[in-house]
Amino acid sequence: MSASTPAHARRRHRTPSRALLYAALTALLLAFVGPLLWALSGSFKPRGDIFAYPPRPLPSPATLANYRHLLDSQPYPSWFLISTAVALVATAVSVFVCALAGYGFAKYRFTGRTFLFSVMFSSLSIPFAVILVPLFVILVKTGLGNPWFALVVPWVAPAFGIFMMQQYIIQSVPDELLEASRIDGCGEFRIFCQVVLPLLRPSLGALAVWTFLQSYNSFLWPLVLISDNDQFTLPLGLQTLFQAENRQYDLVLAGSVLATVPTVLVFLLLRKQLLEGLSAGAVKG
Structure with a gap:
C-alpha cells in the first residue's frame, strides 16, 4: 500500500489482519491457561462431579474437602x-x-x-x-x-x-x-x-x-x-x-x-x- 493511500483506508486494511492476530493469540492463551483453570475448578469439586457430563465449568457447590483430605491423609x-x-x-x-x-x-x-x-x-x-x-x-x-x-x-x-x-x-x-x-x-x-x-x-x-x-x-x-x-x-x-x-x-x-x-x-x-x-x-x- 503506497504512502499516498489515506490513513483511514490503511486502517481498514490492517483491521482484518489484526483481528486474526488477536484471535490466534486468544486461542493460544486458552490452550495454555485452560488446563490450569480446569484443575483449579476441579479442585473445589467432589470427586463425582469432576467428570460429570455435561461438564460444569464452576463447582456447584464449591468445597474445600479435597484440600483438607489431602493435607490430613497424605x-x-x-x-x-x-x-x-x-x-x-x-x-x-x-x-x-x-x-x-x-x-x-x-x-x-x-x-x-x-x-x-x-x-x-x-x-x-x-x-x-x-x-x-x-x-x-x-x-x-x-x-x-x-x-x-x-x-x-x-x-x-x-x-x-x-x-x-x-x-x-x-x-x-x-x-x-x-x-x-x-x-x-x-x-x-x-x-x-x-x-x-x-x-x-x-x-x-x-x-x-x-x-x-x-x-x-x-x-x-x-x-x-x-x-x-x-x-x-x-x-x-x-x-x-x-x-x-x-x-x-x-x-x-x-x-x-x-x-x-x-x-x-x-x-x-x-x-x-x-x-x-x-x-x-x-x-x-
Whole structure:
C-alpha cells in the first residue's frame, strides 16, 4: 500500500489482519491457561462431579474437602517443603556457579580453554537419562547419596546455564571495566562479586527461573534416589496419588493447584529480570 493511500483506508486494511492476530493469540492463551483453570475448578469439586457430563465449568457447590483430605491423609506438606527447599538451594548454587564458570570462559585465556568449553557445550546433546545411572553409582560409591545433597547435584553446573552466562558476559561486561578495577587494586574474586555480578542481573534472573523450574519439576532423578514416601518430592507424591487403586483425581487436582504456588511466585518476583534477560540477548545479539 503506497504512502499516498489515506490513513483511514490503511486502517481498514490492517483491521482484518489484526483481528486474526488477536484471535490466534486468544486461542493460544486458552490452550495454555485452560488446563490450569480446569484443575483449579476441579479442585473445589467432589470427586463425582469432576467428570460429570455435561461438564460444569464452576463447582456447584464449591468445597474445600479435597484440600483438607489431602493435607490430613497424605504427607503433602513434607513433599511441598522438600521440593521447594531443594529447588531454592539448587537455584542459588547453580546461578552462582554458572556465572562464575561463564565469567572464566568469557574473560580468561588459559591452556585447554577451548577444549573444556567444547566438552561442556557438547554435553548439551546428551540426554539426562544417559548419565542417570552412572551419576547415581558415583554418588552411592562416594557416600554422597543422601537425598538432600543428591537432589541438588544435577543442577549445580548445567551446561546450558554456563553457556548462557558466558554469552551474556561477552556482550555485557567490557574488558576496560575489568582492567580499571584491577588498576584500582581489586582482586579477581572481588571484581567478579562487586563488578561483574551486578551487571548480570537480567541473565541471572532468567537463569534462576529456568533452574528453579527444572529442579522443582524433576521426576526421573528423585524417582531413582528416593524410596521413602515421606521424603518424596511433589512430582513423585502426586504420581503416587494418581497411581492409587481408585485414582484419587480430587486429591491430585488439589495438590497440583498448591504445587503451582512456588512457580508463580518465582515468576512474579523475577519477571522483570527474566524479560530483560530474554530481550537483552535479542537486542545485543
